[in-house]
Amino acid sequence: MSPAKDRPPEPPEQPGWEHPTNGLDETVHQRHRLGILTITDEAQRAEFGYLREALGLTPGNLSKHLTVLEQAGMVEVEKGYAGRRPRTWVRITSQGRAALAAELATLTELLRRHTPARDA
Amino acid sequence: MSDDESDPARNEPSEASDGAALLADMKALRRRARTARHAYWFPLVLFGLLTCASVPFYVLPGPPAGGTEAVSGGPSLPVLGGFAGFTVQHFLGYYWLAALLGGLLLTLLWYRWNARRVGLATPARGYVVTTAVLTVLALVIPLLSQVRSPRWLSWLQQLSVLWPGDLILRGTFPFLIIAAGLWVLAWAERSRALTVIAAAYTATALLASLYNIENVLFRLGWNPSGNDWSLTALPNVLLPAFVLLATGAGAFAVQRPHRARP
Numbered sequence: 001m002s003p004a005k006d007r008p009p010e011p012p013e014q015p016g017w018e019h020p021t022n023g024l025d026e027t028v029h030q031r032h033r034l035g036i037l038t039i040t041d042e043a044q045r046a047e048f049g050y051l052r053e054a055l056g057l058t059p060g061n062l063s064k065h066l067t068v069l070e071q072a073g074m075v076e077v078e079k080g081y082a083g084r085r086p087r088t089w090v091r092i093t094s095q096g097r098a099a100l101a102a103e104l105a106t107l108t109e110l111l112r113r114h115t116p117a118r119d120a
Numbered sequence: 121m122s123d124d125e126s127d128p129a130r131n132e133p134s135e136a137s138d139g140a141a142l143l144a145d146m147k148a149l150r151r152r153a154r155t156a157r158h159a160y161w162f163p164l165v166l167f168g169l170l171t172c173a174s175v176p177f178y179v180l181p182g183p184p185a186g187g188t189e190a191v192s193g194g195p196s197l198p199v200l201g202g203f204a205g206f207t208v209q210h211f212l213g214y215y216w217l218a219a220l221l222g223g224l225l226l227t228l229l230w231y232r233w234n235a236r237r238v239g240l241a242t243p244a245r246g247y248v249v250t251t252a253v254l255t256v257l258a259l260v261i262p263l264l265s266q267v268r269s270p271r272w273l274s275w276l277q278q279l280s281v282l283w284p285g286d287l288i289l290r291g292t293f294p295f296l297i298i299a300a301g302l303w304v305l306a307w308a309e310r311s312r313a314l315t316v317i318a319a320a321y322t323a324t325a326l327l328a329s330l331y332n333i334e335n336v337l338f339r340l341g342w343n344p345s346g347n348d349w350s351l352t353a354l355p356n357v358l359l360p361a362f363v364l365l366a367t368g369a370g371a372f373a374v375q376r377p378h379r380a381r382p
Contacts, residue, residue, distance in 0.1 A: 035146065104146070
């Protein structure tokens with residue numbers, strides 16, 4: 001994180017102006033949970049092992065993040081077997097898809113607001 | 121991406137620079153997942169091989185005597201098998217019915233197997249449903265014109281006019297069904313490359329349906345005589361097959377390095 005003195009000046013607040021960070025969802029605005037939503041949004045469903053390896057998480061940590069997202073209604077977790085091997089599949093819900101889109105839009109807007117100030 | 125959950129504050133960027141890094145990370149994750157789940161080389165090669173296997177059904181039985189010979193007797197499937205007189209092999213329609221449905225089943229099994237292997241599933245259901253529905257419609261609509269249906273169902277018989285005769289004349293309509301499926305698959309795979317392949321194959325399928333490609337070979341010097349006349353319908357089959365096999369082989373070469381799990 002860069003020091004505060006390096007920050008570009010914030011645009012002056014206007015009536016009705018809202019800082020883009022106000023739109024950030026605490027459940028989604030976490031790197032690994034955002035990664036889970038991004039991968040499951042790309043595929044119809046993602047297997048636990050793929051998510052663990054792609055995100056560099058331990059099984060325990062991935063389970064914790066999945067529990068947070070599942071309790072928020074953003075993903076659905078399906079447990080099954082492939083032969084004798086247990087498999088856990090994660091599927092994004094419409095709510096999760098909407099939250100992901102909102103988060104990415106907020107981040108993009110945040111970036112857009114800061115980029116011109118740096119160029120100036 | 122490291123596992124630094126022990127300090128959640130580090131994972132919650134509030135700066136634009138962190139936001140840019142986060143967006144770049146998500147873009148990379150999405151690109152990696154998309155590359156890993158791409159598996160469309162299989163249906164391309166499969167339907168290319170099924171097209172090659174259909175070649176015996178397009179071989180004309182003998183030299184033309186005032187045109188190609190027509191077969192007689194027994195029901196045929198005109199939309200899938202073409203009109204007698206142009207495709208004389210009577211079982212072409214039945215071959216394509218079995219090949220399309222069997223190919224769909226194998227493709228569905230392939231995508232399920234690939235999902236288990238890679239850990240990412242591609243939504244192939246739309247592709248299967250689209251191709252299956254088109255195949256069934258191609259089977260059913262000509263039959264509707266032969267049966268006497270209630271008045272309130274007469275509109276179904278009118279659907280038969282939706283099949284332009286030229287497209288089904290040469291027994292190449294199954295290529296257009298395959299092409300329609302490829303467009304849906306390109307959407308499901310979110311692949312620009314497959315979209316380009318679908319466009320190229322559609323153009324080839326339309327050409328094979330509307331034009332006698334052997335005319336080009338005649339101009340290039342092919343002068344069939346005797347039994348060679350029985351092969352004159354084959355360019356219309358082999359060209360679409362070549363497009364599928366060549367692009368399928370290319371896709372296989374590209375997708376092979378990504379087939380290992382991350």
